Amino acid sequence: MSKYEFLSILGRELGNLDAETRNEILNDFGEHFDIGLRSGKSEEEISRVLGDPRDIAQEFSQNRREQAADTERRTDEDRYAAYTPNRREDTADISDEDTAFSFDGFVKNVDARRVRCVRLDLTEDDIEIRGGNQSRITLQTDEDDEDAYSVSLLPDGVFYIKKQRGHGGSDISLELPEDYYGDLEVTTRSGDIQAANLSSLASFKARSSSGDMEAENVRCAGEFRVHITGSGDASLSAVAAERFVLASASGDFDISRLNASSTLNMSTGSGDIDLRECKCPGGFNVSTGSGDIGSDNGAGQFKASTGSGEVVVTNHLGTVWASTGSGNIEIETDEITSDVTYSTGSGDINIECRRLSGNIRIASGSGDIEFSAYELGGNITGRTVSGDIDLSLGRGSNAVFALKTGFSGRKRNEFDRIRSEQYQNTACKVSLETLSGDIDIKAL
Amino acid sequence: MNVQLKKGTLDMCVLSLLCESDKYGYELVNRISEAIEISEGTIYPLLKRIKDDGYVTTYLKESSEGPPRKYYSITESGARKKDELLDEWAAFIDGLNKITGLKDGGAL
Numbered sequence: 001m002s003k004y005e006f007l008s009i010l011g012r013e014l015g016n017l018d019a020e021t022r023n024e025i026l027n028d029f030g031e032h033f034d035i036g037l038r039s040g041k042s043e044e045e046i047s048r049v050l051g052d053p054r055d056i057a058q059e060f061s062q063n064r065r066e067q068a069a070d071t072e073r074r075t076d077e078d079r080y081a082a083y084t085p086n087r088r089e090d091t092a093d094i095s096d097e098d099t100a101f102s103f104d105g106f107v108k109n110v111d112a113r114r115v116r117c118v119r120l121d122l123t124e125d126d127i128e129i130r131g132g133n134q135s136r137i138t139l140q141t142d143e144d145d146e147d148a149y150s151v152s153l154l155p156d157g158v159f160y161i162k163k164q165r166g167h168g169g170s171d172i173s174l175e176l177p178e179d180y181y182g183d184l185e186v187t188t189r190s191g192d193i194q195a196a197n198l199s200s201l202a203s204f205k206a207r208s209s210s211g212d213m214e215a216e217n218v219r220c221a222g223e224f225r226v227h228i229t230g231s232g233d234a235s236l237s238a239v240a241a242e243r244f245v246l247a248s249a250s251g252d253f254d255i256s257r258l259n260a261s262s263t264l265n266m267s268t269g270s271g272d273i274d275l276r277e278c279k280c281p282g283g284f285n286v287s288t289g290s291g292d293i294g295s296d297n298g299a300g301q302f303k304a305s306t307g308s309g310e311v312v313v314t315n316h317l318g319t320v321w322a323s324t325g326s327g328n329i330e331i332e333t334d335e336i337t338s339d340v341t342y343s344t345g346s347g348d349i350n351i352e353c354r355r356l357s358g359n360i361r362i363a364s365g366s367g368d369i370e371f372s373a374y375e376l377g378g379n380i381t382g383r384t385v386s387g388d389i390d391l392s393l394g395r396g397s398n399a400v401f402a403l404k405t406g407f408s409g410r411k412r413n414e415f416d417r418i419r420s421e422q423y424q425n426t427a428c429k430v431s432l433e434t435l436s437g438d439i440d441i442k443a444l
Numbered sequence: 445m446n447v448q449l450k451k452g453t454l455d456m457c458v459l460s461l462l463c464e465s466d467k468y469g470y471e472l473v474n475r476i477s478e479a480i481e482i483s484e485g486t487i488y489p490l491l492k493r494i495k496d497d498g499y500v501t502t503y504l505k506e507s508s509e510g511p512p513r514k515y516y517s518i519t520e521s522g523a524r525k526k527d528e529l530l531d532e533w534a535a536f537i538d539g540l541n542k543i544t545g546l547k548d549g550g551a552l
Contacts, residue, residue: 027514028469028488034510035470051483059489063496111504135511177511 001047003033007181007200008221013057017064019116020157025060026181027113030200034179108139108151112177116157116202122188124169126211129186131178131197143170157182181221192232204241208232212251215239233271243282252291264300272309292327301338310347319358328367336360336378348387356380368437373397374444379429388437391430395443398426403441404433413441454482454490456533459526462500462518469514491516499525 001009007026014022029050036046050056112135120127125141137159139151148167152160161172169191176184178199185205186193193206195215203222206213209230216237218224224241226234228248236246240259246266253266253273262282266273272291278284280300286293292309295302299317310327313320319338322329328347338358342349348367351360357377362369364384371380372392376399382389393399395418403411432439457476461467467475469491473484494500499522504512518526 025488025492028491029485031468031511031513032470032473032488035468035513038510049477049483050485053485055483056485056489059486060492063489063493066493113504133511 001044001053003030003037003043003047003179004200004219006033006043006047006050006053007179010053010057011181011202011221013054014060016061023116023157023182024113030179030181109136110153110159111135112137112180114153114157115159115180115182117183117185118159118174118176118180119161119183119185120172120174120187121160121162122172122186122191123163123167124189125163125172125191126169127186127188127191127193128171128173129184129193129195129198130173130175131180131199132175133178134175135177136175137177137180138175139172140175141170141172143167143172244280260300293322336373339378372444376428380431382432384434384437386436387434389432389434389439390442391432391440392442392444393430397443398428399430400427401441402429402431403439405437405439406435408436409434410438410440412439414443415441418443453533454480454487455494456526456529458487458490458494459499459518459522459529462516463523463526466515466517468505468516472516494522498522 007029010029011022011026014025033043033046037043115137118137139161141149143149145167148164148170150162150164154160176198178197180198181200181202183203184198184201187207188211189209190211191208192211193208193213195204195218197217199219201218201220204218204220205225207227209228209232211232213226213228213232213234218239220241222242223245224239225245226247228234228251231250232248233251233254234246234248235254236258238257242260243262244258244260244264244266246253248268248271250270251268252271253268255274255278256276258264258275258278260280260282263285264280265285267287268291269289270291271288273286273288273293275295275298277297278295279298283301283303284298285303287305288309290308291306293304293306293311295313295316297315298313301318302313302316303321304311304313305322306324306327308325308327310329311322311324312330313322314332316331316333318333319336319340320331320333321340322331322342324344324347326345326347329342329344329349331350332352334353335355336353336358340358341361341363342351343363344367345365346367347364349362349364350370351362352372354373355375355377356373359379360381362371362382364387366386367384368387369382369384370390371382374394376393376397399415401413401415403413405411454476457480458472461472461475469488473487476482476487477484491500495502498519500516500518502514502516505515506512
């Protein structure tokens with residue numbers, strides 16, 4: 001088990017404890033891993049001898065229950081001992097926090113162990129957030145007016161940075177320990193947001209209006225959420241989270257190497273969506289009003305819909321659903337295992353799969369339809385008004401055909417010659433219809 | 445070794461090690477797992493418990509390599525608790541020896 005997996009499970013199992021205690025525990029284990037790694041051990045080795053994080057979480061929870069029962073029975077002496085002022089940690093904490101103001105900006109440091117949530121409330125500022133090899137959270141800005149931001153560490157562990165009214169935009173950078181475990185929330189109006197190299201966030205939330213959002217090398221145990229209310233674009237690369245929720249009013253999404261352990265939901269009003277090497281076992285739900293949707297080398301059930309754009313999904317693993325008002329649909333996947341309908345008003349539809357085990361319906365108003373499958377295990381229904389229909393099926397396919405063309409259309413079916421016997425009962429039904437086009441069926 | 449027995453004695457081990465000098469978590473885990481076979485992760489719940497009980501305190505100390513480490517330091521009541529536990533343990537061993545005929549902790 002990797003450090004990330006170990007801490008994710010532990011964090012999840014400690015959900016019944018308060019956030020401060022939970023973060024303290026996760027920090028302790030983070031430190032344990034770091035020291036172990038420095039001494040040359042692998043993450044796997046370290047987690048193996050630590051034991052199952054679920055059992056460890058159990059012991060913490062059990063502590064908690066025993067303590068609650070114990071409180072009643074405590075002697076006065078112990079009670080006194082627990083509150084002796086002999087607590088060096090407190091003094092260490094205070095000196096850990098420092099602020100330096102100077103003419104050309106200021107720097108503020110805070111001990112990351114005390115923080116469970118970093119919240120930035122900005123306006124026009126561009127913000128760069130990155131993880132580094134340090135234990136503190138450092139906020140740095142080129143703003144020379146120290147009243148431009150209110151910066152505070154709230155008692156519940158929220159490190160809160162707010163841009164005050166009446167101040168223009170400036171550049172801010174925030175450095176966190178790379179393994180900071182906590183929430184990160186950024187809101188801005190027109191500023192850009194950049195986040196990089198954060199390996200164990202609890203959750204990530206970014207909200208902007210016309211600013212762009214970029215994230216690279218970010219992993220979250222929980223949700224990763226981007227909400228762009230205006231025209232900002234979002235670009236994500238090498239990001240992992242339990243689930244993703246990405247929305248933009250009119251911006252584009254450019255996403256590569258995304259890993260969701262459950263689901264990905266994304267929508268944009270008029271932007272394009274481009275996905276490369278994205279994996280999502282719980283399923284993709286992707287929609288755009290008028291943009292194009294593209295995905296290459298993805299894995300997971302994929303549902304795509306666009307009002308007027310095209311849908312192109314290539315080298316995919318898993319069933320792909322697609323519908324568009326007027327664009328083309330092009331799909332290349334290993335397997336279609338569910339019942340699926342592909343529809344477009346006026347575009348062409350081209351579906352290639354190695355194996356079809358669900359029933360598919362393909363419908364285009366005026367476009368051509370092309371479909372190919374090496375292994376046929378489901379029914380095919382295809383209909384277009386004025387386009388041609390080309391079908392390629394594995395030579396061993398057991399199918400019965402019902403083909404309909406208008407008076408000017410030609411029908412050609414290689415299976416007429418191949419089939420020696422018909423297995424009527426188990427055969428897949430292939431029903432194709434075009435009003436003014438041709439139908440051509442090939443054996444692969 | 446029996447789980448419950450091990451659990452009780454681990455408190456004793458941690459408190460004894462901290463009587464020598466302040467130590468960080470990884471160091472404590474290492475010292476104990478060298479001598480006794482344990483799931484290393486169980487030391488942290490124990491540390492949290494004895495900290496909540498006021499037997500140890502913690503502080504952060506810069507390290508020459510990497511980020512600062514969390515050190516554990518024994519309190520007066522922690523030192524007393526250790527003596528108490530060791531006395532109880534010695535009495536227990538005595539009793540055990542009388543019954544089983546083993547000497548000096550023998551092949552326990």
